[in-house]
Amino acid sequence: MSRYRPPRRRGSTYITPEGEAALRAELYQLWKVERPTVTQTVHEAAKNGDRSENGDYIYGKRRLREIDSRVRFLNKRLDELKVVDRAPDNTGKVYFGAWVTLEDEHGEEQQWRIVGPDEFDLAAGKLSMDSPMARAMLGRALDDEVTVRSPTGERHFYITEIRYSPENT
Structure with a gap:
């Protein structure tokens, strides 16, 4: 072997x-x-x-x-x-560095920050931009539906907030 x-x-x-x-x-x-x-x-x-x-x-x-x-x-x-140290020109869509609040079918909210693969930490709410969930969110706008395929099946989320500044995190 x-x-x-x-x-x-x-x-x-x-x-x-x-x-x-x-x-x-x-x-x-x-x-x-x-x-x-x-x-x-x-x-x-x-x-x-x-x-x-x-x-x-x-x-x-x-x-x-x-x-x-x-x-x-x-x-x-x-x-x-x-190093990406500034917000994108169009802050109404999800891009690298965004804090995104998602709501699932049951009304439960979760907040993620889209970061690079070297700094992701799920416990701290940092999601790698290479992950399936982040890839599904990238380029989406407020109130868009995001579908994520997982081993347990498809999950649907709605984007309820997009921010590029760390206030109120």
Whole structure:
């Protein structure tokens, strides 16, 4: 059995200013804070002699590989991202960065912000623009019906509010 995995489809290259700041903070934390600490731990563990049975050395080296891999990814990704820091000309339709309030068939409301794939967080109400729900909303206007296909069947929502400023969130 091989370890081959087909390449993943690349996500959209758009990101909000807050998302870019979070990625840059993660990069700083990994490169300037965590990596030097782990490197020092590995250095001290290597002085102890037999490295084959030294847990600090083995797990420290593994953590260094994880950090280096994530740092490489973040550096490449930050180079290709486009920061969207202004509202679109037509604020009556749903585009990247919009806060959208949806109402389902039962009258229950939910609010989502459409963000880039690097910053989505469902618990915080941030929906990736590459997700089926966000793709169904993009380009729609106020009071439009949005149909989302899910494994449990089709769901219908109505757009009740579109905002491009974070007030009242």
